[in-house]
Amino acid sequence: MRVTNSKDVARTAVLISLALSAALLLSCRPQSEDPATQAGANDSGVARSNARVNVYRHSMDGAPTSLDPIHASNIYANFLVVNLYDTLYRYSYLARPYQLTPNLAESLPEVSADGLIYTIRIKPSVHFIDDPSFPDGKGRPIRAEDFVYSMKRHFDPAMRSQGNWMWQGKIVGLDEWKESGAHYAADIPGLRALDDRTLQIQLITPFPQLTHTLAQGYAAIVPSEAVSHYGSEFGVRPVGSGPFMLKSFDSTRAILQRNEKFRAEAFNLVSEGYDPASQQVFGVESLEGQAPPFVDRVEVEFIAEDAARWNTFNSGLLDFVKVPVTQFDRVLAERNPPRLKPELEQRYHLLANLESGFVHTDFNMDDQRIGHHPDAEQDSRNRALRCAMVKAFDWPRRNEIFYSGLGHVFPGVIVPITPEFDRKQSLQSITRNLDEAQSLLKRNGWNADNLPVLEYGLPSSVTERQMFEQFRSFMADIGYPEEKIRPLTFASYGDYARAYLNREVMLITSSWTMDYPDSENTMQLYFGPNASPGANNANYRNPEYDRLYREAAVMPESPMRTAIYRQMSQMVIDDCVSITGLSRTLILMWDKRFRMLPDRSFVGGYFLRFATDATDGEVPAVLEP
């Protein structure tokens, strides 16, 4: 009896195993049958991917969650959005410093003499891609009204836009439209389609950065039909008019394919800002007169883990990688300027891309233990304490340990990549001076006993913790007791952001990536009315700074405005509001068979349409490392 039972059990087990195997095989259906993943259908799977034709394989160190332009809040989403959709303007491919150029717009905007009215003509006969959301599935022409609709979405509370701050309080009637219920049929006086191809934007006060904002992914133009058709899934079903269209998208990769209907516009070296002296090496001059996009398919792999990204690049499955800092020694023969080792130089291009932003540590000026204080004497003592800490911070050491010595350390809040940056300014605020720091503490009555306990906020990660420990060791050098500098660790960046936006963190280490190449974008970080939960995380309040900000904010770029910005930056330095700053250098590496100039800054994803396979698919063998 028991033997029979055990046989039954064994038989049942075998049957279950067989059923399981069959189910597994069924679950592995060919990808071509699955619309969500069919982009991979061309891959044999076993065949090595370097045998593909006209495919460019890009990698990013993070992934977007949505491809809806109103959620293009990070470089990853923006990278894809500007390739799937059209924006009115973009940045010239090769021009440095960065320059705006028309994209869907025919020309740069006509601006009224008072700087309040912008008139923009869009190019004729530009169509959205074919999609089931349109009648008969045929993409219709883009109209000026589509831009108006796309802007309205930002101010529709139901859409939860992350980009509306760019135009909030700037365009006549737009905020009121939101307040009155966000009815799409209702007109907005400051945002009008004069005809199918002409737009007019009326500003409340001059906003010289408006054209820059129209080059952001946020300002991409979407068709209302697709938004209605796909509802909440519009974020993963993009319907645009950009150079590429989406084949598939998940948290690990996105596959784009050339939009065959993309308008044919000849590539022009001069208008793209070509500089033969520095850019001839990339081979882009051969593109003159040809119409982008030049590759048939783009595969974008989202690989956050440095080791996995580097291993994938080394295995020949990627054409482009942002080199992890841990690999700098392995790939660089020289650091200043960065140069690849000879064996890698044969196959790869290298570009040292200075980031369009900076990392810094703000003091929470709202915290009376270290920031603003109603009592003038204590306020002065707090300032002395902050200045002592600024002088104790060892920027070269921070740069060497965490950024491989390739970061650009600079004083103040005008970052090196902007035209307003002053290369001759004093470096005193970034030069470590322990004697002066200790003297400041002593003169202002600070000692180990009465120094306040500092709470240093950080999201949970090894690198952040190491940075904290280094910070604490710098402060220990001026006699700040280690037990008085405490980590305030948060499980995720979202939790950390919640804490500092609620003014619960004393020392806030963060990075800022600029939205456009105009220092107004960093100046607003210390503008009083922008205090938390706004972008002024330091909660800095200085009436003179605020007055200058208001004065400069309406001024177009000029030497006078630059002088004001520099004056404001000096105020941040003098008040010791922040331990600032460092712009990171990103080392970009790509296969030489691609003629292109990639960019992680303002050009961002716009470069993709100009990437071209020089071998037209004839791939050389993978070099051994």
Next chain:
Amino acid sequence: MLGLAPDSATHRKALRNLLQATLLILGVTFISFLLMVYFGPDQTYTLIGKNATPQQIAEVRHQLGYDQPFFQRYGQFLASLFTLDLGVSHSTGEQVRTILARSLPVSLALVIPGFILGNLIGLLLGMAAAWQSGRWLDRLITTLSVSTMSISFLIIVIALQIVLCTPYGLNLFPARGWNVSGLSSYLYYVAVPTLALILTNAGYSARFYRAVFVQEAGREHIRVARAYGASPFTLMTVHVLKNSLLAVLTRIMFSLPLVLVSGSLLLETYFGIPGIGKVTFDAITNGDQPLLLAVVGLTAVLFVLVSLLADVAYRLADPRIR
């Protein structure tokens, strides 16, 4: 014959099990939900734009449902689990059900071979070690098991990637991806993750099974069987394994849900495989509560179902159990 004929005792038992399962699901989901709401990620500050006003923050919190009373939210959560209408991901806007339906088969296909082979190898090694208990083979297997248990899963994954997937090593398999279109491509993509799972699972399993088998092998009836001249193979498979089946079943059944979610998390992240582990990891980092709650809730339900199935399996394996 197997004692499964329905009678009043069986009905009572089934009813009791069902009641226990319901209470268990309520308890587990309640604790999970409580932890998620009060200690889980808050997506508000990820979704707001720069320079958000308190009013805009309140709007986002309202849309995310964070301002609703706790028990109202819990009720909605239970209803969504019951109806399998799991809502919409706050990050991508996709239906949670669609995301799970897309990613779950990928995870199953990814971890099942490693899970089966890891347990099978563990069983064989455990039997060999138990049979040779105290001798060199036992010591060798124990040492190897402890070694693989001591190495971090992450290190194993990275080492395998370098050795098998890059030109620094053999460069035989892909370092990343899941372009499965048939059996050959499936084997191509699943090979290295499976190897990683085997290396980590087999050690743990071998140690566990060895301990169970050694205990069983010391019993009187095994000594009698040995005295009657039963071969080592017959002894270990027919007598020892069969009598240890409850412990083996328990380990296998209860580790499946864990392997499916947490085991595939690292693999999917490092190999760029869009399965349930990657989806869960992203939901945690993005604070995507609908998705996270669905995974947590369904995992809890899965555990309870496994528990019920285990009861049935025990009775199949040992008819003495009622």
